[in-house]
Amino acid sequence: MSESAIITTQDLNLWYGGKHALQSVSMHIPKNRVTALIGPSGCGKSTLLRCFNRLNDLIDHVKITGEITLDDENIHDRKTDVVSLRKRVGMVFQKPNPFPKSIYDNIAFGPRVHGVRNKTDLDRIVEESLKRAALWDEVKDRLHDPALALSGGQQQRLCIARTLAVEPEVILMDEPCSALDPIATAKIENLIDMLKEDYTVIIVTHNMQQAARVSDYTGFMYLGKLIECGKTVQIFEHPKEELTENYITGRFG
C-alpha cells in the first residue's frame, strides 16, 4: 500500500469462548483516509473495530493472538495504557449513546476526565467540537438542555462531537447510521467526508452504497476472515475475489 499506515494488524485472531471470531486478519489502515469494513452480519467487522480501542477487554472469555500496532506501538503490549489508547482512538457507536447529562456536559466530559478544568478552555472545546460535528447551529442556544431531548440524528452528531472533543487521531464508527433516517444519514456522511482532513476514520457498515460513497479504502470480511482489502474504487469495480464480487453484486448477504 502506497500511503502510510496508522494502524496495522498482523495475523490477528480472536476467540469468544470457543468461537473463532477473527481468523488471521492482516491489514493496513491508511492515515487520514476513510476505511470501510463491509460484510454480512456476524462476519466479525464490529469485533475487528472493537479490537482497535481494546473495547473487547470488557467482555469475558475473549482471547486474542497476533499483533495490532498504532504508529508502530503494539496496543496489546503490557506497557500500553488502555486509557490513553482510547483517547487516541475514539469511537462512535451504533446506537447514539449520549450520557444522561446536558449537551454541554456530554461534550465537556472527555476533556474534563483528561484534566481540563478551565471554564474558557472548556467553552472553546465544546463550541469547536459542536461546530466540527455540524451541530453547533442547532444547539447553541440550549447547551444546557438534556442531551436525551435531541433527535436521534442530533444525538449521533453529539456523540461524534463528544469523540472529537478529546482530539483523537483515529475515529472508529460502528454502523453510525443504522438507527437514523436518510436525511440524518446524509448529514453524518457529509461530516465523515470533512473529518478525514484531520482524522483517520474506520467505519463499519452493512450498507454498500454508504461504503462506496464515503470511503477511500474498503475491506470485505466474511466469516471472520478478511477476504479482500484495497481502494474502494477497485473493490467495487474490479474485485479480485469471487466472494467479494458475489457480495457486492448482491448475490448473498
Place this chain on the structure above:
Amino acid sequence: MKSVPEKQQDRTATAGSARQIRLREQLTKAVFFCTASFAVIVVAFILLFLLRDGYPIFAAEGILPFLLGPSWAPTAVEPQYGIFPLIAGTLLVTLGAMVFAVPLSIGCAIYIAELASPRVKSILKPAIELLAGIPSVVYGFFGLIVLTNFIRVTFDLPSGETWLAASVLLGIMALPTIISVSEDAITAVPREYREGSLAIGATRWQTISQVIVPAALSGIAAAIILGIGRAVGETMAVLMVAGNAAIIPEPIWNILSPVRTLTGTLGIEMGEVAVGSDHYSALFGVAVVLLVITLIINLSAVAILRHLHEGRTARPGKKPLIPSHISDGIITIVKAAFLVLLLILLLAATPWYVAVLIITLAGAWYYGRDRLSRGQIETISFGLIVASAIIVLAILIIILQDIIINGLPALSWEFLTQPPRDLGREGGIFPAIVGTLYLVTGAILIALPLGVGAAIYLVEYTREGRITRIIRTGVDLLNGTPSIVFGLFGFAFIVLYLNAGVSMIAGQITLALMVLPTIIRTTEESLKSIPQSLREGSLALGATQWQTISQVVIPPAVPGIVTGAILSIGRAAGETAPIMFTAVVFSQRFLPDSVYDPVMALPYHLFILATNVPGSATNKYGTALVLLLLVVGFYAVAILIRTHFQKKIRG
C-alpha cells in the same frame, strides 16, 4: 360414532353449562377481588384502631403540645406526654445509622456491580442476603453483649448503651437493603453509557464516578430512603442497645449519650400499661406518629422506584426523573451534608488525636486531589471500595462467629427437648421452638391463600388502573408499616376488641398481616414471569380464564410462590415485636392445648433472657444460635428452591 340427535343434545348440554361456567368464572373473580381488597381493608383497620385508641391523648393534650412537648414522663406523679425527645431520638439514631451505612453500602454496591469477579460476587451476594436474614432480636442480642461492651471499654463509660451503639447496629441492619437496591440500580445503567465513557478514554473510576453513579442516582436515593425506613421502624435491636433515656443528647452531638426512640418506647411500655389509661392512649398516639413518618418515607421510595421502572421500559428520549441541574444540586447538598457530619464527628470525637486524624485526612485529600494522577486516584478509590466490601463481609463474620462459637456448647439433646427451668437459666427451649413453629405455620396458612389470591387478581384479572393502584398502594403501605405497629394493632383489635386474649391465634393473625405484602409481591413476580404466549395459547383452545390460570399459569409459577412463602416463614419466625403483646409468654412448662392458649416463642425467649435474666450466658447464646439456624435454614431452603428452578428453566 354418535348419531345426529345425540350430537345436538351434546351441544345443548354445553350451552346449558356455558351459563354455569360463566357464573363460576364471575364467582372466582369476585373471590379473588375480595382477597386483593384485604390488604387495603387491613391498612384502613390499622389506621382506624390506632386513631381510635390514640384519639383521647390528642384530644386531652392537643396535637402540637403532644408532638413538641419536651418531656416524656408517663409514670410520674404528674404524668407528662411530650414526645419531642422520642422523635429527636428516632431522628438522631437514624441519622447516625445512615452516616455509618450509606458510604459502606454504596462502596459495597459499586464493588459488587462493577468490580467483583463472578466468583467473588457469588460469595458476596448470599452473604448480604444472610445479613438481611438475621432476626432483629439476634442483632440486638449481639449489640447488647458485644457492641455495647466494646463501646463501654473504648470510651471508658459506665454503660455502652448509647446513641452510638444504636446507630451502628441499625446501620448494620440497614446495610443489606441499601446495598441490594443500589446494586440493582447500578447494574441497570445501560451498557452503552459505560462503553461511551471508556471509549473516550475515561478511566474505570472516572466512568463509575461521573457516568454510572450519576445515572443510577435516583435508584441509590430510593435505596437510602428504604434504608432510612428500615431504621426508623426497627424496634427490638434498638431498644436493646440505645439506653432508652427519654432525653435529648447534651450537647446535641454527644453520640455517647443514651437516647430513646419512638419504637423503643412502644416496645418497653406497651406490656405494662393499664388498658384505657392516658398512658395507653399516649402510646397509641406515638404509634400513629411513627406510622405516619414511616409511611411517608416508604411511599416516597416506592414512588421513585416505580418511576425508574417505568422509565426503563420506555427509554430513550424520556426525561430523567431528576433533571441534571437538580441532581447537581443534590450532589452539592450531599457534599455539604458530609462536611457538616465531618464537623459533628470532630466535635464528638472525645480523644483529641481522632480529631487531628480526621482533619489531616480531609486536608490531605483536599490539597492532594489535584496533584495525584488519574491512575493514583483510581487506585485510592478502588482501595476504599474494596475496603468497604471487606468491612461488610467482616461484620457478618464477626456476628456469626460470636454466636456460633458461644452458642454451640449449649446445644444438646436436653436443650432442644426440655422445657426451661430457673427462668431459662437451666433446662431447654423445647416449648419455644414448638411455639415458634406453631406461630409461623398458622401465619402462613392464613397469609398464603390471601396473598396468592390478591396477586392472582392483580396480575391476571385486571388491567392497570385506579383499582390496582389503590390495592398496590395498600400493599406498599402494609409493607412499610413497622412491625411494632402490627403488634399494637394486634393487641388493640384481636386481643381486646375481638376478645381473643393473649393467644396463639392472635399472634398468628398478626404475623400473617405482616408477611402478607411479601407473599403478594413474590407471587406477582412469578406470575408475571410466565410468558403471555402461554395464556394466549390456552385461551385460544377455548379454555376459560380460570382454567387457564389454574392449569397453565399457576403450575410453572409454583416454585416462585413457594420461595416467597418460605422467605415469609423465615421472616415471621424471627420477629419479636408483633407477637410480644399478642401471643407470647416467657415461661410455660407445657405446650398449648388450643389456639386460644398463649405460647412461648424463640425470639421473645431470647429477648427476655438477654434483657431480664442475668447469668444465663450459655442458654442465651444457645437460644440465639437455634433461632439463627432456624431462620437461616428457612432462607437457605428458599434460595435452594429458587436456584434449582432457575437452572431447570435455563435447561
